[in-house]
Amino acid sequence: MRVVLAEDLALLRDGLIRLLEANDFEVVEAVDNGPSLSRALITQRPDVAVVDVRLPPTFTDEGLRAVIEARAVVPGLPVLVLSQYVEQLYARELLADRSGGVGYLLKDRVFNVAQFVDAVRQVAAGGTAMDPEVVAQLLTRRAGDRPLASLTPREREVLGLMAEGRSNAAVAARLFVTEKAVSKHTNNIFSKLGLPQSEDDNRRVLAVLAYLND
Amino acid sequence: MFREFVVRSRLLAISFVSLFLCTLSLVLFVLSIADLVLIAVWVGIPLLIKEIAVTRWLSGVHRKYAGGLLGEPIDVPYLRIPEGGMLVRARAILADPAYRRDVRWLLADGTAGLALACLGVAEGLLDMLFWWLPPGHAVHAHARLSRALLSPSEKSRLALRVEQLTESRAETVDTQAAELRRIERDLHDGAQARLVALGMSLAMAEEQLASDPEGARALLTEARTASSDALAELRSLIRGIHPPVLADRGLVGAVQALALASPIPVTVTADVPDRLPAPAESAGYFAVAEGLTNVIKHAQATSVRISLAHDGTALRAEVIDDGIGGADPDRGTGLRGIMRRLSAFDGALTVESPPGGPTKLVMVLPCVSSSPKTSPSSGTA
Secondary structure, three states, X not given: OEEEEEOOOHHHHHHHHHHHHHXXXXXXXXXXXXXXXXXXXXXXXXXXXXXXXXXXXXXOOHHHHHHHHHHHHOOOOOEEEEEOOOOHHHHHHHHOOOOOOEEEEEHHHHHOHHHHHHHHHXXXXXXXXXXXXXXXXXXXXXXXXXXXXXXOHHHHHHHHHHHOOOOHHHHHHHHOOOHXXXXXXXXXXXXXXXXXXXXXXXXXXXXXXXXXXX | OHHHHHHHHHHHHHHHHHHHHHHHHHHHHHHHHHHHHHHHHOOHHHHHHHHHHHHHHHHHHXXXXXXXXXXXXXXXXXXXXXXXXXXXXXXXXXXXXXXXHHHHHHHHHHHHHHHHHHHHHHHHHHHHHOOOOOOOHHHHHHHHHHHHHHOOOHHHHHHHHHHHHHHHHHHHHHHHHHHHHHHHHHHHHHHHHHHHHHHHHHHHHHHHOOOOHHHHXXXXXXXXXXXXXXXXXXXHHHHHHOOHHHHHHHHHHHHHHHHHHOOOOEEEEEEOEOOOOHHHHHHHHHHHHHHHHHHHHHHOOOOEEEEEEEOOXXXXXXXXXXXXXXXXXXXXXXXXXXXXXXXXOOOEEEEEOOOOOOEEEEEEEEOOOOOOEOOOEEEEO
C-alpha cells in the first residue's frame, strides 16, 4: 500500500516511516511542509496519506487545508490526519465532502501500533477513523431537538464506536454483545437518520457525518 | 394647557428648591474656608471630611438636575478616597483637583447661583400669569452655570484616567503572576511527575529485560500509558494558555470550535476581520469562553447566541442566553474575570440580566484590525 507522509519534525517523521514500513506500507514520499504535501498528494496519488495538521510555513492548520484542497481535486483521496489536539470543527470539515476515507487521530494513538495500523487500513479502504476524544466531546452534548435525539443511548454508543472506525465485529466485542445485535442497532440508526439502502460503507460514513454535524 | 401648567409649576418648584440649595452652597463655602483655617489646629480635619461628604452630595444633586435639564449627563470628577486614617483621607481630598473646583463652585453657586434662583422664582411666578412667554430662562442659565463648573476639568479627567490605569495595570500584573503560578504548579504536579514515572518505568524495564521479559513488558506498557497521560495533561494545559485552534483559525474559528463543544446549542454569527492582533484575539476568546461557561453552569438555558462584530476600532462580542437571568457581576467570579480581561484593553462588560432572564452580556474590546475584513459568516452548532 502506497503512503504519502507529511510531518515536519524529523524525529517523528522517521519514527512513522519505520512504523509504517514495518507493517507492509510503502512510504513513497515523506514531506515536511504544506506546499510539498499539496504537490505530492496530486502527483503521487497515494493509497492513503498520513498528515500532520500543523506544518510549515505557517505552522497553523496547513496540513488540514492541503488535504481538503487535494480531495477537491481527487475526490475521496484517503487521508489520515494526525494532530497534537483534536477539534470537532476540523473533523466536520474533513468529512464535509461526504466521500469517506477520512481519519482524524491524536498523535498519541500511534503508541498503540496495532490500532493505529488498523486505522490507516480502515481509512485507505474508504472508512472513517475518528479519535475517541472527538467522539467523547460529542457524547457530552445534550440531546435536544436534533436529528440524533431519536436515537437510544445504546444506539448513540454504537454510532460513536462506528465513528472511531470500528467494524460491527469490533463494536460487538467492545460492548460485549453479539454481532447480530450490533447490526440490528446499525440498521436502526440508518433508518432513524433516513439513510437509504446502499453500500454499507457509505452509509456508515454518512451516519458518522450526521453524528458530527448534530 | 394642562401640560403647560405642569411644566411651569415644575420650573417654579425647581427654583424654590434651588433657592434653598444655593443657600446651602453659600453656607458650605463659608464652612470650607473656616475648615482650612481650623486645620491648623486639627479640628478642621474631621470637619473637612464631613463637609466634603455634604458638598459631594450637593454637587451630585446639581449634576443630576442640570444634566437632566440640559439633556446630557455630567461626569463625576472625583478620585477615590482611600481607606485609612483621617489624615490620609483629608490629604487625598485636598490633593484631588476636583476639591478646588468644588470650593470655587460653592462660591459661585452661593452668589450667582443664588441670584439666578431668586430670578428663577420671580420668573416662575410671572410665567404663571403670562402664558405666552417662553418659561425657564433663569433655571436653564443656572443649569449651564452648574455644568460649566461641575463637569470634570481636563486635570480631573487625567487624574481619573491615571487612577483607572493604575488599577487595571495592578490587576493585570496580579492575574499574570497568578496564571504563571498555576501553570508552574500544573506542570510540576502533572506532566513533569508523569515523565519522571515514565523514566523510572523505562529504567526498570531495561534492568529486567534479560531476567524477566514478561515483567519488563508490563513496565513498558505502563510507560506508554504514562506518556499518554502526560500528553493529555499538556494538551489541556495548552488549551488553557492559548488554544491551538485560536492560533490556527483566529477568533471566529476558535469561537465556532467552542460552540461545537458546548452541551447547549450555540449559534455563532460573526462579522470581523480575518485576524485581529493576537492579544485582542486571546482576550476576546477567553472572555467569550468565560461567558459561555457561565451560561452552561448557571443559566439553565436551552440555547445561546454569540455574535462577534468589529467596527474598525473595537471588537464587540455578545453572549445572549434564554436562561433564568439574575447574573450579577458583583458576585460572579466568572463575570469579574471577564471584566479584568477586558479592562487591560480599556474594554468594558455590560450585563443585562433581569430575574427570569434573558441574560445579555456585551463585551467591548478596543482594537484595530491587522487584516482586511472578510465576508460575514454565520452558522449553528
